[in-house]
Amino acid sequence: MNITQDKxxxxxxxxxxxxxxxxxxxxxxxxxxxxxxxxxxxxFRPGMVPAAHIKKMYGKSILVDEVNTILNDTLSNYITDxxxxxxxxxxxxxxxxxEFNWDFTDDFEFVYELGLAxxxxxxxxxxxxxxxxxxxVDPGTLAxxxxxxxxxxxxxxxxxxxxxxxxxxxDLKQLSADGSVFxxxxxxxxxxxxxxxxxxxxxxSLIGLKKEAVVNVDLxxxxxxxxxxxxxxxxxxxxxxxxxxxxxxxxxxxxxxxxEGDLNQEFFDKIFGADVVKTEKEFKEKIKEELExxxxxxxxxxxxxxxxxxxxxxxxxxxxxxxxxxxLKATNEKLSDEELAQGYxxxxxxxxxxxxxxxxxxDNKLEIKYEEVFAAAKNRxxxxxxxxxxxxxSEEQLGQYTAQFxxxxxxxxxxxxxxxxQHVFEYLKGVITLDKKDIQYDKFLDLK
Numbered sequence: 001m002n003i004t005q006d007k008x009x010x011x012x013x014x015x016x017x018x019x020x021x022x023x024x025x026x027x028x029x030x031x032x033x034x035x036x037x038x039x040x041x042x043x044f045r046p047g048m049v050p051a052a053h054i055k056k057m058y059g060k061s062i063l064v065d066e067v068n069t070i071l072n073d074t075l076s077n078y079i080t081d082x083x084x085x086x087x088x089x090x091x092x093x094x095x096x097x098x099e100f101n102w103d104f105t106d107d108f109e110f111v112y113e114l115g116l117a118x119x120x121x122x123x124x125x126x127x128x129x130x131x132x133x134x135x136x137v138d139p140g141t142l143a144x145x146x147x148x149x150x151x152x153x154x155x156x157x158x159x160x161x162x163x164x165x166x167x168x169x170x171d172l173k174q175l176s177a178d179g180s181v182f183x184x185x186x187x188x189x190x191x192x193x194x195x196x197x198x199x200x201x202x203x204x205s206l207i208g209l210k211k212e213a214v215v216n217v218d219l220x221x222x223x224x225x226x227x228x229x230x231x232x233x234x235x236x237x238x239x240x241x242x243x244x245x246x247x248x249x250x251x252x253x254x255x256x257x258x259x260e261g262d263l264n265q266e267f268f269d270k271i272f273g274a275d276v277v278k279t280e281k282e283f284k285e286k287i288k289e290e291l292e293x294x295x296x297x298x299x300x301x302x303x304x305x306x307x308x309x310x311x312x313x314x315x316x317x318x319x320x321x322x323x324x325x326x327x328l329k330a331t332n333e334k335l336s337d338e339e340l341a342q343g344y345x346x347x348x349x350x351x352x353x354x355x356x357x358x359x360x361x362x363d364n365k366l367e368i369k370y371e372e373v374f375a376a377a378k379n380r381x382x383x384x385x386x387x388x389x390x391x392x393x394s395e396e397q398l399g400q401y402t403a404q405f406x407x408x409x410x411x412x413x414x415x416x417x418x419x420x421x422q423h424v425f426e427y428l429k430g431v432i433t434l435d436k437k438d439i440q441y442d443k444f445l446d447l448k
Contacts, residue, residue: 003015003016003075004016010118011115011116011323012114012115012323013116014093014114015078015111015114016112017075017110017112019070019107019109019110021105021107024063024066024070025104028062028066032058039054041053059104084114085117087320087323088324090113091326092112093112095111113326116320118355120315120317120355122315126433128431128433130432130434130435132303133302133437133439133447134299134438135295135441136292136439137440138443140442141291141441142284146287147260149261150263151260151261154259155261157258158255159255159257160210160255162206162210162252163207164203165194166256167193167194168191168255169191169252169254169256170189171189172188172189172249173186173248173249174186174248175247175249179216182246186244186246188234190232190234190235192233194206194207198223203222210252210255211254211255212253213252214251214252216247217247217249217250218247219233219247230244263280295441295444299444302444303429308353312349312352319352324347325340328344357424361423366424368419368423373406373415374402378398378402381405385398
């Protein structure tokens with residue numbers, strides 16, 4: 001057996017593996033004898049089937065299996081022994097001019113393409129600078145949060161005339177092109193939330209309505225083409241909602257309004273507990289504090305995104321793009337050329353950053369412990385359970401669920417990657433110079 005590497009360039013290689021009968025003959029004979037002992041065939045006692053009979057019936061498939069096993073082991077060992085950093089997996093080069101007889105005397109030659117990871121040096125120091133935004137609550141965001149809280153603990157009323165942010169309980173009937181009701185068309189009785197209506201002109205037409213008022217509405221335009229909202233209002237599929245062109249007749253049956261709760265002690269106690277907050281000023285300060293605590297996560301996410309972009313520009317990594325495109329097509333049968341063209345840049349960007357993360361981990365000997373992965377998975381599951389049940393799970397139950405969750409390789413890999421990313425983020429935060437800058441939340445949202 002012989003394996004050789006032909007290096008095309010720094011990112012592409014070709015491996016040629018030659019296998020002759022001496023490499024596989026003994027293995028094939030052993031496999032045939034083993035199968036003969038286990039075979040149950042008519043006319044033969046169990047375990048007494050002659051090896052020659054097994055070879056005649058199944059010898060070719062056994063040979064194929066054994067050669068494939070030798071081939072895979074050889075490729076894997078060669079890559080490991082030569083410390084090749086391979087991207088994706090080796091891709092076989094098909095040569096239609098070569099045909100094997102599989103008659104136990106063949107000399108086999110297999111050729112594989114390899115995509116290699118780029119070799120690079122990358123060092124982050126205090127000379128590298130990034131802006132770290134310290135997000136502050138702007139008056140509009142604070143007012144909006146307080147309004148939402150007051151509505152959450154407010155009272156429902158049924159005014160005579162609709163106003164902004166009301167909910168119209170209405171009958172909806174599909175219209176024909178001439179404006180008449182389409183017989184046999186879509187009809188529904190649903191709640192139409194005015195705060196979801198994006199078109200200013202249509203929203204204005206829905207304000208000031210009384211019960212039994214009738215207006216014609218273009219739902220696609222009203223909800224900015226949001227198929228999810230339209231589907232829910234009309235009780236149809238999102239696919240049908242996406243293609244819907246008709247206008248609808250809307251007849252108001254009732255008007256619902258959620259009145260804001262009073263800023264009194266009862267309201268403060270419901271939100272924060274008895275006597276934690278006693279004045280409107282304290283209430284606003286508490287809400288502001290909670291919002292800014294949440295906004296730390298937004299700031300960290302922005303910094304992570306900026307670090308990623310900074311690292312990519314600093315490293316300027318090249319990839320074996322043509323190989324990777326072929327590999328993606330070969331390993332994803334349903335992937336169309338159009339989907340590949342649209343998604344490849346994002347795939348390559350993420351791959352480059354993964355290579356950078358791995359180098360940071362390796363060069364700086366950052367250790368990722370199982371306990372950290374377990375704790376991260378445990379916190380994730382705890383948050384999910386709390387969304388559906390006010391009663392938290394016991395530590396023992398949560399631990400059992402976490403262990404089961406991590407037995408799934410895909411789950412374990414995903415959480416590991418998240419912990420790894422956090423390690424890299426914290427490391428870079430401690431190395432790069434962070435230029436701290438205060439910014440109001442509404443301005444922060446405008447940043448790219």
